[in-house]
Amino acid sequence: MSEQGIALKAVSVFYGEVVGLSCIDLELGPGITGLVGPNGSGKTTFMRSVTGLLEPREGTVRVLGENPFTSAHARSRISLVPATECFLENASARRNLEIAFLARGHSTAVSKTIAQRALERVSLVQDGERAFRTWSRGMRQRLKLGLALTADVDIVLLDEPFLGVDPPSRHHLKALIKELGDAGRCVVISSHVLHEIEALTHRVGILAHGRLLGHGDIETLLATFRERFPQRILIDTADPRRLAGLLVGRAYARSVVVLEKRVELLTVDPEAAFAELPKLISEEDLDVRGLSSQDQSLDALFSQVTEAGAQLL
Template sequence: MTSVVTFHETSKWYGNVIGVNKLTLAIPAGVTGLLGPNGAGKSTLLQLATGQLRPSQGMVRVLGEEAWNNARLNRHLGLCPEQDRFYEWMSGWDFVYTCARLSGLTRSAARDAAARTIDSVGMTKHRQRAIRGYSKGMRQRIKMAQALVHDPQVLFLDEPFTGTDPVARRDLMNIVTSMGTEGKSVLISSHVLHEVQSLTSRVVLLNHGRLLAEGHVREIRELIDKHPHHIVLRCDRYRELAGCLVQWPDVEGVRVLASEGELLVETRSPDAFYGRLPGLSLDDGLAIESVYSDDDHLEAVFKYLVK
């Protein structure tokens, strides 16, 4: 896929503190989750990509152009930062309209875009209130509106759901999903793993400024050879099922969870294991009621890599 954001041997340091360390990464179109613990370098990466920081070493390109000191790119980029930086006396409408004008829209186009975008984030009835009176969730919504008002091609979101109530979180997540469906590109930084996984399966994992892994969650999980894949099976005849499974060459362990009537299976070949399960039910008459694996979840992958 064509890369929208590219880092090549990129480093950024603040005195003796390293924010990003020799990062080489190509982010394609669509929605990508940027994950890592606090201090991993996520915000530094976003600031480099949006031209707010100059790399100490290496190169950062967005849409094929160098990000640093490139005012032309601003028209095509949207940013919802983690920290609030408002003129508190402005109304939500004034703020979003001003951002639209600064992005190059005419007065008429800016008015239409501000009205449309404020409505899309559910802030129409609060648009004339001063921002100083907004709740945390309302401030997050109006920040999202300013990031979207000029219809950017690439959207950067830094912890956009922090402090939002469930309704606001759902609305903002729907906006991100819609942008991905429309062919836009979104890079969303978050430490809330389940929220990112509900938006996309493509992730970039950072820790201490270095790239740990990138790609689809399942692909990353399959690369972690030293951690067997854990699969849970529910079956009324779970002890008979355990006797069959221990004979499979790619099954490394079977543990009976008697209280739940389940088996916990360890394997390093999950695809082959899943492929044989239907035949086991048909041939031996062992009705398997459910199959699931927490190891396919982003949180498990993240823990394996960081620890």
């Protein structure tokens, strides 16, 4: 896996006495992986370590099988799209791209050609001569992705690409990111906009307090954490006490709580619960007016797990 993408083994990073990353073991190959976690969880530290900007105190980092802190070749195969601005404010978008490709070792003529291609890929040719400082946040992010799409790299790291971007621009950005993943590149995207990640990929890693709490496809993570974080199902009914009595003792019921005109069911097996509840309601002729759950999405799992992150360490 490490020959095709990123491999971290027992990686720990410290800022003085503050933990940036703690004993991270992670391998990522081609395709898109989402990295989610609150501020200070270690997402940016992870990306800085992978790019060779921040060497860990402990453990090893490998990019395409090489050490990014000593291998110029490994670093040349990485494109980082940072959350902060990385272009010259007073230069045009075209000139910024040309400078970026010159820095990658291309000739002036080749840099101009690739810069034009990058502008075309993200539909920004008509704005290419404008100073970067006049651009909207969405246009700026598209330009960064244009650079990543056109650069000859294997690893693309996207740090909070949707931050401050309007909905139409987000739609465009998602299409560009999918293009990167479909091209077989190893793409890592961090974001607080969790439903955007959920729409892009089924593979996620959850960070909290510098620790990797889980990594895998969303359904697997939901199942893994469900034992510690049961799914909450709310059932609106005219007779909550009767319904609660029927639910107590069922295999899928972790706990049953009677509320005003509703029952709260906690379950570690939501599929079984949702399969049996309609039959139970029909057989017992219960007056049920609604059934809902807000805990099945990545957003809900993320909130539950990261809020309890310290207890999981």
